[in-house]
Amino acid sequence: xxxxxxxxxxxxxxxxxxxxxxxxxxxxxxxxxxxxxxxxxxxxxxxxxxxxxxxxxxxxxxxxxxxxxxxxxxxxxxxxxxxxxxxxxxxxxxxxxxxxxxxxxxxxxxxxxxxxxxxxxxxxxxxxxxxxxxxxxxxxxxxxxxxxxxxxxxxxxxxxxxxxxxxxxxxxxxxxxxxxxxxxxxxxxxxxxxxxxxxxxxxxxxxxxxxxxxxxxxxxxxxxxxxxxxxxxxxxxxxxxxxxxxxxxxxxxxxxxxxxxxxxxxxxxxxxxxxxxxxxxxxxxxxxxxxxxxxxxxxxxxxxxxxxxxxxx
Numbered sequence: 001x002x003x004x005x006x007x008x009x010x011x012x013x014x015x016x017x018x019x020x021x022x023x024x025x026x027x028x029x030x031x032x033x034x035x036x037x038x039x040x041x042x043x044x045x046x047x048x049x050x051x052x053x054x055x056x057x058x059x060x061x062x063x064x065x066x067x068x069x070x071x072x073x074x075x076x077x078x079x080x081x082x083x084x085x086x087x088x089x090x091x092x093x094x095x096x097x098x099x100x101x102x103x104x105x106x107x108x109x110x111x112x113x114x115x116x117x118x119x120x121x122x123x124x125x126x127x128x129x130x131x132x133x134x135x136x137x138x139x140x141x142x143x144x145x146x147x148x149x150x151x152x153x154x155x156x157x158x159x160x161x162x163x164x165x166x167x168x169x170x171x172x173x174x175x176x177x178x179x180x181x182x183x184x185x186x187x188x189x190x191x192x193x194x195x196x197x198x199x200x201x202x203x204x205x206x207x208x209x210x211x212x213x214x215x216x217x218x219x220x221x222x223x224x225x226x227x228x229x230x231x232x233x234x235x236x237x238x239x240x241x242x243x244x245x246x247x248x249x250x251x252x253x254x255x256x257x258x259x260x261x262x263x264x265x266x267x268x269x270x271x272x273x274x275x276x277x278x279x280x281x282x283x284x285x286x287x288x289x290x291x292x293x294x295x296x297x298x299x300x301x302x303x304x305x306x307x308x309x310x311x312x313x
Contacts, residue, residue, distance in 0.1 A: 020266040023109060024289050027116030028264055033218050033231035034127040037175070037183055037249045038256040038295070043086075050257035054080045054298050057171070082296050086259045089122050090290030091115055097271035097283050108268055111287040119264050119289050124233040128185075130295040131254055132235075132245050132305055138163055140308035146239050155190045155246060155308040156197060160223045163248040163304040170301035172250035174225075178214040181222070185229045186246035187236065189310035191220055194228070196311070237307070246306040253302035259292035 043050045056078040066072060093111050100107055139145065141153030167182055174180050218229040226248065237243040271285035297303060 020108070020112060020268050021262050021264075023112040024116040024119070024264055024266045025262060027113040028120045028123075030217060031117050031120035031233070032124060033185055033229060033233055034124045034131065034247075035256060036217055037185075038127060038254050039252050039298075041255055041257040042261060043257050043259045048085060050084045050255075050294055052082055052255055052296075052298075054082060056080075082255075082298070084255070084257050084294030084296045086257070086292040086294050087126070088290060088292050089119070089126070090288060091118055091122075092267070092286045092288035095271065095285045095287060097281075097285070100271050100285065108270070108287055112266060112268075112289075115266070115287060115289045116264070119291060121233050123263075123291065123293060124231070125235060126293055127254065127256060127295050128233070128235060128247065130297060131247055131249070131303060134297060134300055134303045134305060136166070136300055136304045138166075138304065138306045140306065146237060146243055146307055149239060149241055149243055149307065149309055151241050151309050153241075153309045154193045155186070155244070155306065155310065157194070157223050159246075159306050159308070160184065160226050160228075163246075163306055164224050164226050166304050167248060167250050167302070172299075172302045173252065175251045178216060179227075181225045181227050183216065183227050183229055183249045184246050184306075185218070185231050185234060185249070187234045187244045187310060188230055188232065189313050190244050190246055190308065191228065191230045192313050193311050194221075194223075241309045243307050244310045246308070248304040248306065250302040252298055254295060254297045257294040257296075259294075260290075264289050264291045 041050055041052070058075070058077065062075050064072060093115060095107060095111070138159060139149060139153070140155055140159060141149065143149050143153060163184070164182055172182075174182055216227060216229055218231050219227055220230045221228045234245065234247075237245065266287075266289045268287050269285045271279075272282040274285045275282050
């Protein structure tokens with residue numbers, strides 16, 4: 001009779017762990033909208049702080065003509081060190097042995113898929129909270145504050161052009177991948193308002209300017225070189241009306257640090273493998289995942305937030 005050695009068991013468990021991580025990542029990645037536009041940093045083991053530096057733009061007046069044989073006078077450059085530390089997020093779903101009796105492998109796969117989607121929503125929430133805390137803000141309807149917004153202050157193409165102009169005025173770099181340009185992430189309600197406006201120059205469907213392989217996750221169209229991304233993960237603000245933020249993003253506007261090599265680690269404990277004092281009969285198991293993440297804005301001029309009301313859909 002063939003025997004299964006401990007080393008074979010360990011190899012099988014390791015392979016199964018890799019497979020479970022893959023299931024979570026595959027359900028996680030298509031549901032990340034804000035994360036795709038950040039600069040990703042993987043923090044090496046043993047480091048608690050993720051640090052990066054930003055440089056203020058060197059004035060053109062500092063670039064002077066040179067005299068042969070005479071070195072130029074050095075100038076001081078303002079360097080900002082930005083540190084981020086990890087915050088851990090996770091979710092654990094309990095399963096019982098009776099439920100697992102039907103098909104434990106299918107149950108674990110299905111649960112991991114849902115866990116991955118939940119983790120994606122949390123990661124996007126963490127990122128947008130930082131991105132939308134910036135000070136570069138425009139308000140619909142010519143208003144000057146969030147509390148002044150009314151139900152008729154809807155988002156339109158003019159606001160897109162204004163936000164894009166502000167980014168260009170600040171010399172904010174455009175994305176260079178997938179066709180380039182700036183990006184604006186917003187809610188389905190705001191996209192509905194944009195598409196409902198049939199004025200000339202208001203909307204260009206994505207299939208008219210980009211091949212499918214060059215589209216960002218959630219991309220639905222473009223106006224004035226700004227690629228519009230629709231996300232169900234966008235958080236609204238409470239005020240006199242529900243306020244919908246549209247976040248305009250230039251390249252390297254924020255950095256996302258992960259303290260786990262795979263962004264998210266999965267954890268699977270089938271009921272029969274989870275024996276303990278509190279679970280002596282193996283009646284309870286769990287499926288879950290966790291991440292360690294830190295987010296920081298790089299430079300304020302690379303982000304513009306537009307706040308507006310939106311139609312009910």
